[in-house]
Amino acid sequence: MIGIRKVRAMALALVLTVSVLAGCTGSATQTTPTPASTPAPTAKVTTYPVTLKDDAGNSVTIAQEPKHIVSLAPSNTELLFALGKGPLLVGRTDFCDYPADVKNVPSVGSLFPPSYEKIVAAKPDLILMMGGSADVKKKLADEYKLPILTLEPKNFDELYNDIKLLGAAVNAQPQADKIVADMQAAVKEITDKTAKATAKPAAFYVASDDPIFTAGSGTFIDALITMAGGTNVGGDVKGWAQYNLEQLVAKNPAILIADNATSVDQLKAKKGWDGLQAIKTGKVYGISDWNLMTRPGPRLTQGLKWLAETIHPELFSK
Amino acid sequence: MRAHRGRVVLVIAALVLLATLLLAAGIGAVRIPVGEGLRILLSHLPGAHLARTWPEPHETILWQIRLPRVVLGALVGMALSVAGGAYQGLFKNPLADPYVLGVSGGAAVGGALAIAFLDRMHLKTLGPVPLLAFAGGLLAVTVVYRLASVGRRVTVVALLLAGVAVGSLMISLVSLILVITRPLERDIIIFWLMGGLSGANWTKVGWMLPYLAAGLAALLCYGRELNALLMGEETAAHLGVDVERLKRMILIVGSLLTAGAVAFSGAIGFVGLIVPHMVRLLVGPDHRLMLPVSALVGATVLVAADTAARSAFGATEVPVGLVMALAGGPFFLWLLRLKLKAAAGA
Numbered sequence: 001m002i003g004i005r006k007v008r009a010m011a012l013a014l015v016l017t018v019s020v021l022a023g024c025t026g027s028a029t030q031t032t033p034t035p036a037s038t039p040a041p042t043a044k045v046t047t048y049p050v051t052l053k054d055d056a057g058n059s060v061t062i063a064q065e066p067k068h069i070v071s072l073a074p075s076n077t078e079l080l081f082a083l084g085k086g087p088l089l090v091g092r093t094d095f096c097d098y099p100a101d102v103k104n105v106p107s108v109g110s111l112f113p114p115s116y117e118k119i120v121a122a123k124p125d126l127i128l129m130m131g132g133s134a135d136v137k138k139k140l141a142d143e144y145k146l147p148i149l150t151l152e153p154k155n156f157d158e159l160y161n162d163i164k165l166l167g168a169a170v171n172a173q174p175q176a177d178k179i180v181a182d183m184q185a186a187v188k189e190i191t192d193k194t195a196k197a198t199a200k201p202a203a204f205y206v207a208s209d210d211p212i213f214t215a216g217s218g219t220f221i222d223a224l225i226t227m228a229g230g231t232n233v234g235g236d237v238k239g240w241a242q243y244n245l246e247q248l249v250a251k252n253p254a255i256l257i258a259d260n261a262t263s264v265d266q267l268k269a270k271k272g273w274d275g276l277q278a279i280k281t282g283k284v285y286g287i288s289d290w291n292l293m294t295r296p297g298p299r300l301t302q303g304l305k306w307l308a309e310t311i312h313p314e315l316f317s318k
Numbered sequence: 319m320r321a322h323r324g325r326v327v328l329v330i331a332a333l334v335l336l337a338t339l340l341l342a343a344g345i346g347a348v349r350i351p352v353g354e355g356l357r358i359l360l361s362h363l364p365g366a367h368l369a370r371t372w373p374e375p376h377e378t379i380l381w382q383i384r385l386p387r388v389v390l391g392a393l394v395g396m397a398l399s400v401a402g403g404a405y406q407g408l409f410k411n412p413l414a415d416p417y418v419l420g421v422s423g424g425a426a427v428g429g430a431l432a433i434a435f436l437d438r439m440h441l442k443t444l445g446p447v448p449l450l451a452f453a454g455g456l457l458a459v460t461v462v463y464r465l466a467s468v469g470r471r472v473t474v475v476a477l478l479l480a481g482v483a484v485g486s487l488m489i490s491l492v493s494l495i496l497v498i499t500r501p502l503e504r505d506i507i508i509f510w511l512m513g514g515l516s517g518a519n520w521t522k523v524g525w526m527l528p529y530l531a532a533g534l535a536a537l538l539c540y541g542r543e544l545n546a547l548l549m550g551e552e553t554a555a556h557l558g559v560d561v562e563r564l565k566r567m568i569l570i571v572g573s574l575l576t577a578g579a580v581a582f583s584g585a586i587g588f589v590g591l592i593v594p595h596m597v598r599l600l601v602g603p604d605h606r607l608m609l610p611v612s613a614l615v616g617a618t619v620l621v622a623a624d625t626a627a628r629s630a631f632g633a634t635e636v637p638v639g640l641v642m643a644l645a646g647g648p649f650f651l652w653l654l655r656l657k658l659k660a661a662a663g664a
Contacts, residue, residue, distance in 0.1 A: 094634055109347075109633035112509040113516035117379045118633045121348040132503055134433070135510075135517060138445060143519055144378060240501050 044173040052169055055131065055162065056150035065171050066126040070119055072111060072136070076128035076151055077102055078297045079163060082179055083172040090122040098291065098299075111136060120144055126169065153296045155223055156187070162296070179298050186301040187227065190308045193315045194229030201311055204233040204253035204278070205293075209267060212243040220300060221293050228308035229315070230255065245272065252277050255311060259293075261286035285310050324607045327600075331614035335392070338618045342388045342625040343380070347633050350376050359385075387518035390582060391624045391638075392617035393526045394515070395589055396534065397579040399616025401572040402590030403597070403609050404537050407544040408568045409474050415591035416576040419481040419569070420458035422585035423488025425577060428454025429584065430492050430507045434499040447510070448522070448581040455577035458484055463569065470562060477569075512637040513584035515624050522582050533575040534613060540568060541606035548603065588642040589620050592650050599657050619646060 049063045070091035071077040077096040080086055086101055091108040108122070109115040111133055119127070119140065127140060131152035140146045149169055153159035160180045167176025205221050207213040214234035215221035225232040233253045234243055256278040258264055264286045273279055287293060292303030309316045344355060354372045358380050361368040370377075401416040409418070417423070428450035436446040462484050466476035492511070496504050543564045546554040551561045579586070593616040594608065601607050619642065626645070627638040 107633050109635055112505060113514070113635060115347040115628070115633040115635060116383045116516070117346050117348040117628075120375045120378045120383065123375055132500070133506065135445075135447070135506065139517065139519070143382060242497065 044177065046168050046171040046173060048171075050168060052149065052165055054148075054150045054165070055152040055158075056137075058148070058150065060147060060149050060169075062126060062147065062169055064125070066169065068122060068124045069126045069128060069170070070108060070122055070124040071096065071128040072108075072114060072133070073128065073130035073151070074098070074291075075130060075296045076166070077105075078295065078299070079151075079166055080128065080170070082298050083163075083167055083170060083175045085170045085172055088170065090124060091119060116140075116144070119146070128166070151296075154218060155220070156183075156300075159296050159300070160184070163298075183298055183301050187304060190301075190304055191227050194227065194308050194312055197229040197312050197315060200229060200231045201254040202233050202251060203230040203255040203257055203311060204248065204251075205257045205259070206263075206267060207240065207259055209263070209270060209273075212245060212248065213240065214243045215239075215294075216241050219294075220296065224293055224300070224304050224307050225257075225311075227304055228311050230307070230311040249275060254278055254281070254283060256284040257307070257310070258284065258286035259290035261288055324601075324604075327607065327611055328614070331611050331618070335614050335618045335621075338621050339388055339392060342391075342621045343385055345625050345629050346379065346384050347629055348376075348379055350380055355380055382519070386520045386523050387515050387624070387628075388621055389523050390518040390526060391515050391621045393523065393530050394579040394583045394586065395593075395616040395618070395620030396613040397526075397530050397575040398586065398590035398620075399593040399597075399612040400534055400537050400609055401575045401579075403594035403605070403612040404540070404544065404568050404572050406594055407547060407605055408565060408572075409478060410548065411474075411478065412595065413591075414478075415587075416572065416579075417485070417585060417587075417590070418478065419462050419573060420484040420488060421455040421573055421576045422580055423485040423492075424458025425451040425455035425580040426511055426585060427458075427488050427491045427495070428452070429510055429580075430495045433507050433510060434495050434503050451584075452577050452581035454488075455580055456573065458488055459569070459573040459577070472562070472565060474565075509637070510584045513580075513586035513639050514627070514635070514637055515583050515586075516628070516635060517582070526578060526582060529578050530575065533571050533578070536571045537568070537575070538606075538609055540564065541604075541609055544568070544605040544609075545603075586620070586642075587639045588646060589616055589623075592642075592646055593619055596650055596653060599653050 046065070048065055049061055051059055051061045054060050067088060068090045069080065069085070069088045071080060071089060072093055074093065074096045077089065077092050078098050080089060081099050081101065086099070089102075089105045092102055092105045093114065094107050094110050096102045096105075106118070106122075108118040113136055116139065124146060127146050127148045129137060129148055129150050131150065137148060137150070141148055149166070151162045151166060153162045160183070163180050164173070164176045167173045203225050205215045205225070207215060214237070215232075216234045216237035216239050217232075218239050222232045222235055233248070233251045234241075237243060254277050256267055256276070258267055264284050267273065267284050268279055268282070278284055287303065287306055292299050292306065343359075344350070344352060354376065357368055358372055358377050360366050361370070362381060398416050402414070405414040405416060405418060406412060408414075429447050431454075432446040432450040436450070462477065462480045463472065465480040465484070466472050492507075496507060499507065543554070543559045546557045546559045547561070547564065555561050576590075594612045597608055597612045597615055601611055620638070623642040623645065624638045627636050627641045630636070630641075
């Protein structure tokens with residue numbers, strides 16, 4: 001069976017099994033305790049049991065290839081589908097909305113709290129979660145003895161690692177490598193262009209305009225704006241945070257980015273904002289789907305492309 | 319005659335509670351056939367040896383998820399209703415509820431701090447949230463009590479005022495915590511503040527049960543004194559009641575009960591305010607009957623509401639306080655109108 005165990009107990013279990021972990025890339029740990037282990041084969045097939053170190057710092061041992069997976073985060077659901085393992089899902093949250101096929105997977109509720117009954121009834125051999133929700137995590141792990149893999153990437157490098165980590169967990173390593181390679185290629189194509197930009201326009205992401213909320217440093221949006229050749233005005237606050245209007249006016253962003261297309265007109269007409277350079281020049285843009293810039297996954301490159309074309313149209317005109 | 323009627327009411331309330339408990343154990347997001355459920359329950363009786371003919375997850379769902387939740391709901395409902403009923407008698411104020419002295423505010427600060435900053439801590443058995451919530455609740459009441467007392471005397475009005483003031487101070491502290499935490503923790507805190515029973519397990523029931531039994535027994539003992547207090551503090555004193563001591567005891571026991579309930583389930587509203595009123599309308603103001611009936615009805619109301627909260631919308635759970643307010647509010651208002659009309663007609 002599968003279980004999250006303390007590192008010591010896990011090491012013991014590993015002595016008993018001739019484990020081949022070398023196929024695991026990314027942050028997968030190779031804790032094979034036998035010093036005489038032979039150089040690992042390079043075949044991209046996960047050999048179970050496999051022990052992986054997840055983003056919560058837990059060593060997760062997966063005894064057999066997972067067949068019934070519950071995902072408690074939209075990002076993990078999306079990643080699993082991208083790896084071609086969507087059909088293994090037996091449960092997802094109300095918030096999992098991509099790809100369209102998730103509609104066929106029964107929901108186990110929200111995260112606040114999920115339906116523990118539904119989760120247990122689905123008999124999962126792996127649960128995918130994101131950071132936080134310590135209360136839910138503790139209950140699932142300690143009381144119902146369910147194995148949990150936590151993915152919480154904070155930047156592109158961690159995301160690449162996590163895609164490979166998930167690939168190792170569900171035996172989809174070639175797919176994971178391909179997704180990462182594709183993403184890296186897409187990112188390179190865009191950043192090669194934006195690197196040529198002489199100016200780095202100040203852009204401000206409007207998550208909410210009353211109160212003003214933005215994506216500060218450490219968020220994917222902050223990274224995306226920078227990669228797209230802009231300067232994130234909200235970069236002086238940490239994480240998702242409230243932003244001061246006076247400070248916003250003082251910084252006078254050249255571009256406003258709204259988290260949806262419909263609030264563009266509303267922002268343009270907003271009292272007190274009319275002095276902003278972005279409003280005066282009409283450079284207020286809304287992304288069609290804010291998940292393209294916020295949800296860690298392969299679609300982030302689409303968000304990056306949109307953002308780069310929005311901030312530097314001159315670099316992308318054919 | 320009166321005593322006889324009281325016994326009948328108590329027996330009826332107890333039977334209704336029992337039926338509600340059984341029904342609540344049978345209803346959930348996952349359907350478990352009645353016969354199978356009964357066999358699972360029987361297999362957990364000491365000395366029972368039943369062949370396991372049921373799927374393993376069903377046993378986990380019924381025994382580890384649903385049943386502790388139902389039982390904890392009953393205990394929390396009892397604690398809040400009795401504490402609310404006793405406070406209403408003590409303060410002679412119909413707006414008094416278990417949270418009037420700032421317990422919920424203090425517990426909210428403690429719980430929010432625990433969720434925001436001790437997220438990854440894994441304390442054995444209970445975890446940081448109930449412990450900090452309990453401590454915060456008691457701390458707030460202690461501050462309120464110290465503020466409101468001069469020497470050995472404490473006035474009811476001062477208590478209420480201090481309770482409101484400290485309560486709003488606590489709410490602003492919670493807002494401050496919400497502002498500085500990450501979005502994910504923020505969501506957890508917000509849902510925790512609404513109150514709910516999804517965190518229930520046998521460990522929590524094990525902590526709550528003896529604690530509640532002691533607190534309930536203590537409060538129920540003060541029925542006669544609370545009745546005397548209804549006639550005013552001076553009259554009560556003439557009747558031989560040590561009013562200051564009575565006030566202190568009710569406050570201490572009531573706060574402990576409330577803090578215990580909030581620690582495990584967050585600040586569940588409505589039940590501690592409305593149930594005592596409802597029971598008073600039904601059985602009269604005699605605390606010797608009103609308090610035990612409130613305990614039984616409070617347990618029934620909370621368990622019924624929680625069953626709806628966790629199963630009415632499929633897998634998606636709604637806050638239990640919301641269900642109670644939506645379903646119980648109109649019922650209470652209807653009862654109130656009925657009594658008002660009867661009183662006007664008489």
